[in-house]
Amino acid sequence: MPKRLFLIAICLTIRMILPGEIMPGSEEAISRKMLALRFAKDRDALEQFEPDLIIKEDGYRQFLRETYDLVDPVPFQRAFPLIDTTRVTAPGILDSALGLALASELGKERMIRDQQLQNYLNQVAALVASNTELPGLKPLCYVLDKIEPASYTLPGAYIFLTKGLLLQVNSEAELAFILAHEIAHIVHGHFYFSTTEYWRNLSAELLEQNPEKLNSIIDGNATELDQNYACLLEDTMQSNYEAVEALTDQAALRYLIRCAYSNHTIMDMLFRLLRFPPSSITQHYTKESVRSRMDALRNTIDSYIVHNRRTLDKDLRYNRYKAILTGRTQ
Numbered sequence: 001m002p003k004r005l006f007l008i009a010i011c012l013t014i015r016m017i018l019p020g021e022i023m024p025g026s027e028e029a030i031s032r033k034m035l036a037l038r039f040a041k042d043r044d045a046l047e048q049f050e051p052d053l054i055i056k057e058d059g060y061r062q063f064l065r066e067t068y069d070l071v072d073p074v075p076f077q078r079a080f081p082l083i084d085t086t087r088v089t090a091p092g093i094l095d096s097a098l099g100l101a102l103a104s105e106l107g108k109e110r111m112i113r114d115q116q117l118q119n120y121l122n123q124v125a126a127l128v129a130s131n132t133e134l135p136g137l138k139p140l141c142y143v144l145d146k147i148e149p150a151s152y153t154l155p156g157a158y159i160f161l162t163k164g165l166l167l168q169v170n171s172e173a174e175l176a177f178i179l180a181h182e183i184a185h186i187v188h189g190h191f192y193f194s195t196t197e198y199w200r201n202l203s204a205e206l207l208e209q210n211p212e213k214l215n216s217i218i219d220g221n222a223t224e225l226d227q228n229y230a231c232l233l234e235d236t237m238q239s240n241y242e243a244v245e246a247l248t249d250q251a252a253l254r255y256l257i258r259c260a261y262s263n264h265t266i267m268d269m270l271f272r273l274l275r276f277p278p279s280s281i282t283q284h285y286t287k288e289s290v291r292s293r294m295d296a297l298r299n300t301i302d303s304y305i306v307h308n309r310r311t312l313d314k315d316l317r318y319n320r321y322k323a324i325l326t327g328r329t330q
């Protein structure tokens with residue numbers, strides 16, 4: 001994979017969409033893998049990375065039962081309907097292939113591979129996603145063993161969080177907000193590159209089972225794709241970054257409250273991140289970025305409170321999984 005692409009993986013949150021679940025061994029999974037090989041720098045890394053974390057429906061149902069044993073999310077969903085479905089767009093297999101290739105590069109970093117922890121993160125992410133304009137989206141979460149707070153969202157809805165970020169989180173609601181922010185980028189098409197339609201059409205062709213033809217098209221256009229991502233990086237680093245982040249936080253709050261999670265401690269969590277050394281290794285959680293997000297949130301956060309309604313309180317559950325990160329059992 002060209003260096004620029006990898007750089008972007010480290011620096012950016014990008015959008016693109018995985019259309020819900022892709023079963024291993026399905027034709028779509030095979031096509032995605034085949035395409036991912038074209039973008040992967042390291043074939044072995046890709047082989048090793050092939051996601052092993054497809055969310056299990058039974059486990060997810062159990063998680064939902066536990067989650068909503070005392071709380072009804074419907075009043076929250078009614079109070080905060082989805083507002084912007086216009087920019088939500090059809091998924092493309094090319095997106096998820098590129099994401100898989102990028103994720104396999106990131107996956108070469110030291111990771112915390114704990115099935116229980118990852119299942120839990122995926123379940124919370126799926127719950128948040130189910131309250132967005134793309135309810136079928138099933139993000140896949142991974143934990144990097146780094147102490148600096150950081151997060152990366154790749155095409156295809158691969159979300160990487162660092163251990164350092166998760167350790168600053170004190171409740172499931174706070175975790176849900178972190179994930180909701182990443183998911184909001186995915187759903188709302190931020191940082192999408194300019195030839196979106198063109199590449200989406202290509203993806204559609206792939207789905208029509210014409211891999212031979214597509215191979216040649218993609219071979220011919222890989223450089224163009226690469227250039228587009230380079231432009232994307234530059235655009236994102238421009239001055240609109242803060243504005244995009246503020247909008248993303250607003251969407252994240254809406255998703256959070258639609259799940260019935262409390263938003264009471266979100267500002268506290270951002271403040272904790274602000275105080276926490278060392279600084280982030282990505283723009284997303286630098287002190288400057290967190291400070292400007294807090295400024296933007298301060299005026300609006302109270303408008304997301306639903307009075308006289310019980311909100312979710314799953315701090316004990318979160319702390320159980322957090323213990324995995326610290327090596328302690330509770």
Ligand SMILES: [Zn+2]
Pocket residue numbers: 013181185245248284
């Ligand atoms: Zn962001």
